[in-house]
Amino acid sequence: MVAAMVKRLASLAATLAAVSMVIFLVMNVLPGDPAAVALGTSAQEDTLAALRHEMGLDQPLPVRYVHWVGGAITGDFGTSATYGVPVRGLIADRLAVTLPLAGMAILLSMLLALPLGILAASRQNGAADWIATIFSQLGVATPNFWIGLLLILVFSTALGWMPSGGFSGWNDGMINGIKQLFLPAVALALPQAGVLTRVTRAAVLDVLSEDFVRTARAKGLNRRQALFRHVVPNALAPVVTILGLQFSFLVAGAVLVENVFTLPGLGRLAYQAFTQRDFLVVQNVVLFIAALVVVVNFLVDLLYLFLDPRLRSSR
Amino acid sequence: MSGPIGRGIRHVISRSLAVLAICASATLLGLPAAQAAKDNVVIGMGIEPAGLDPTVAAPAAIGQITWQNVFEGLTRINEDGKVEPQLATDWTISDDGRTYTFHLTSGVSFHNGVAFDSSTAKFTLDRARGENSTNPQKQFFSVIDSIETPDPSTLVLKLSKPAGNLLYWLGWPASVMVEPSSANTDKTAPVGTGPFKLGEWRQGDRLTLVRNDAYWNADDKPALSSATFRFISDPQAQAAAVKNGDVDAFPEFGAPELFQAFEGDPDLKTAVGNTELKVVAGMNLRKPPFNDARVRQALMMGIDRRMVIDGAWSGYGQPIGSHYTPNDPGYVDTTGVHPYDPARAKALLAEAGYGSGLSFSIKTPQMTYATRSAEILQALLAEVGVTLNIVPTEFPATWIDQVFQKHDFDMTIVAHAEPMDISIYARDNYYFGYANPDFKSTIAQAEATTDETERLSLYGKAQTMLAEDVPALYLFVMPKLGVWNAKLSGLWTNEPIPSNDLTDVRWQD
Numbered sequence: 001m002v003a004a005m006v007k008r009l010a011s012l013a014a015t016l017a018a019v020s021m022v023i024f025l026v027m028n029v030l031p032g033d034p035a036a037v038a039l040g041t042s043a044q045e046d047t048l049a050a051l052r053h054e055m056g057l058d059q060p061l062p063v064r065y066v067h068w069v070g071g072a073i074t075g076d077f078g079t080s081a082t083y084g085v086p087v088r089g090l091i092a093d094r095l096a097v098t099l100p101l102a103g104m105a106i107l108l109s110m111l112l113a114l115p116l117g118i119l120a121a122s123r124q125n126g127a128a129d130w131i132a133t134i135f136s137q138l139g140v141a142t143p144n145f146w147i148g149l150l151l152i153l154v155f156s157t158a159l160g161w162m163p164s165g166g167f168s169g170w171n172d173g174m175i176n177g178i179k180q181l182f183l184p185a186v187a188l189a190l191p192q193a194g195v196l197t198r199v200t201r202a203a204v205l206d207v208l209s210e211d212f213v214r215t216a217r218a219k220g221l222n223r224r225q226a227l228f229r230h231v232v233p234n235a236l237a238p239v240v241t242i243l244g245l246q247f248s249f250l251v252a253g254a255v256l257v258e259n260v261f262t263l264p265g266l267g268r269l270a271y272q273a274f275t276q277r278d279f280l281v282v283q284n285v286v287l288f289i290a291a292l293v294v295v296v297n298f299l300v301d302l303l304y305l306f307l308d309p310r311l312r313s314s315r
Numbered sequence: 316m317s318g319p320i321g322r323g324i325r326h327v328i329s330r331s332l333a334v335l336a337i338c339a340s341a342t343l344l345g346l347p348a349a350q351a352a353k354d355n356v357v358i359g360m361g362i363e364p365a366g367l368d369p370t371v372a373a374p375a376a377i378g379q380i381t382w383q384n385v386f387e388g389l390t391r392i393n394e395d396g397k398v399e400p401q402l403a404t405d406w407t408i409s410d411d412g413r414t415y416t417f418h419l420t421s422g423v424s425f426h427n428g429v430a431f432d433s434s435t436a437k438f439t440l441d442r443a444r445g446e447n448s449t450n451p452q453k454q455f456f457s458v459i460d461s462i463e464t465p466d467p468s469t470l471v472l473k474l475s476k477p478a479g480n481l482l483y484w485l486g487w488p489a490s491v492m493v494e495p496s497s498a499n500t501d502k503t504a505p506v507g508t509g510p511f512k513l514g515e516w517r518q519g520d521r522l523t524l525v526r527n528d529a530y531w532n533a534d535d536k537p538a539l540s541s542a543t544f545r546f547i548s549d550p551q552a553q554a555a556a557v558k559n560g561d562v563d564a565f566p567e568f569g570a571p572e573l574f575q576a577f578e579g580d581p582d583l584k585t586a587v588g589n590t591e592l593k594v595v596a597g598m599n600l601r602k603p604p605f606n607d608a609r610v611r612q613a614l615m616m617g618i619d620r621r622m623v624i625d626g627a628w629s630g631y632g633q634p635i636g637s638h639y640t641p642n643d644p645g646y647v648d649t650t651g652v653h654p655y656d657p658a659r660a661k662a663l664l665a666e667a668g669y670g671s672g673l674s675f676s677i678k679t680p681q682m683t684y685a686t687r688s689a690e691i692l693q694a695l696l697a698e699v700g701v702t703l704n705i706v707p708t709e710f711p712a713t714w715i716d717q718v719f720q721k722h723d724f725d726m727t728i729v730a731h732a733e734p735m736d737i738s739i740y741a742r743d744n745y746y747f748g749y750a751n752p753d754f755k756s757t758i759a760q761a762e763a764t765t766d767e768t769e770r771l772s773l774y775g776k777a778q779t780m781l782a783e784d785v786p787a788l789y790l791f792v793m794p795k796l797g798v799w800n801a802k803l804s805g806l807w808t809n810e811p812i813p814s815n816d817l818t819d820v821r822w823q824d
Contacts, residue, residue, distance in 0.1 A: 033712075036716070037711050043453075050448060152555045262520070262546065263520075
């Protein structure tokens, strides 16, 4: 177990080192000069030079890389060139939106997909199976931002039950915050639930055809007992894998939904920073998300140990 | 299903429904109350500003929040685009046009209590023209040779050459007055002399200004106690926010095709006004075929401006024939110089040696007006035998790099936002690559002319030169599509300079 942890940490460090180098190079190779973006089309050459100096862009690449990574290791992510505030605070603010949003979306998609997938598999070719198949096809095929627009039109514009977007922060109360994140979470959750339903159904079907299920039934368990004692626990591993992937996706890839609902989330921060060529913000957000993906994968592996007793005996 | 999981799920579902019900009833209960003497306003903006100091960065969104609200200048530009006194009450100009003596308004102080006088004004201008200046409009201040402050309420600018536009330039967001102890932090904590000061900026979501109760101008105290700017980039979300009343005003609404739905709504007022955004398709005059004026003129005559406006911007917008808007002082209508005439366009192309056709690319930014206009140009030019290849180009970063700085393009299309910027065609090595000595001397002459009538007639001459020479295809001026609560008054219909002046905004009963 300890060895596994050490191995994990080493791989985390290696991943982050590689990611940091790649994102640093990509940002610097891409066309676009942050000083020119900030100063616009009337800027004079001497003004641009002055701003580049102020931003530290006149230093050689290796120096800038070491400066950035050295700072990041000690927890100093630098200052955003566009906003003029510390990057660390920016990321922390955005996480207060993105993490609860991703959590709510995961929860909603599980609530929808797990029962539907299990039901569909246990009644294969029945009505529930049909509904599950149609739902998952629709979910997979419908872009989340479009669902978001529909939700706004129905629940906000037509019914007036929900705000059309924006996030006023957690200081206005828990309920208010949850309310503002609810529609975006639904918009994110529906396509994820489509995928998850399909995976759950396939996994349960897979296990249902195993010999031990027949043995369990032969021992006298009824269908439902066999399903919940033997089939579902054994079918959870692929479901958990998908959930892990989805969480990383929701943290990093919710840009479009955040845009439709005007949420100050991490994805929109990365996007805005990219268009402004706010190097430090982009680099640090990417690094942070990479770290998060590695950590979530690690947690998923731990969950496997819990779900699958065979993996617990150390090899 | 009644196993433990089934029960758990039912429990969670009933809990979520309960939360939903609470949310819904909270909305219903929260609706009334806010009727009595409303004095705050929520304003929607499509783009969030990059910092809040207009003296160190160019984006228009900075001025749209801070100019006239937080920061003020020696002069200001009013809704009609005219120069008015502000922190300077009046001024005299010497006969040779090279000495400007400003008399400053007394009793003005910054939000942090520091008094405004000639020394702060000198500090501001020195900072803008100094060696380490990062002012986006540094060229405005380069004509200033020296600054004298004979007493606290007098500021004397000595110019190296006459500058007829100086008073206008001093009214720009980039020329607002700042003071030494706060200048370096204005980007996040702006300190100006204006009627509002910064309340809170929640990056990515909203920014709140609150009334400055110590505002110096007793005649012009704002009616609003606070104003919140919300940043909503998606046009559909903008429309939803307006319809729901989540925002009270969207002074610059982003999608003309959704704007029509507001017209006729009794709760909303729509106002179609002017901007300074000139949509032009610039060409790279350094290389063939664009170094041949006949080709450029033919391309211009191949374009039906009205069709571009209808197709790209739902019919909102004014056609232009030169780099000047109908709202600018001294405008000359040049749309008739090269009117839509496909037959003549073809003949002229043949005369220039391109009778068998011509093919080139247009680097097109992702903004809706640009992509749609490019598609219509493509269709129209196909009629005269020209094949236009649309190349998507990320704006601003990639566009500035490839088109603006490296001149790696054939044609491009972009809206020039800066007011009264016809002089860009006189700049050395600007991206069009237009090098016309006559034009240059006309602009130089205009800029050196202090007499307004004479100066404007020179700008008229310059407009005609561009219309005849066609260094860029002049298409249209973007409208300012404003929509706000019918009970709200005082917002500007026109936008002679990027701004949202809140001084006169108030709720009517």
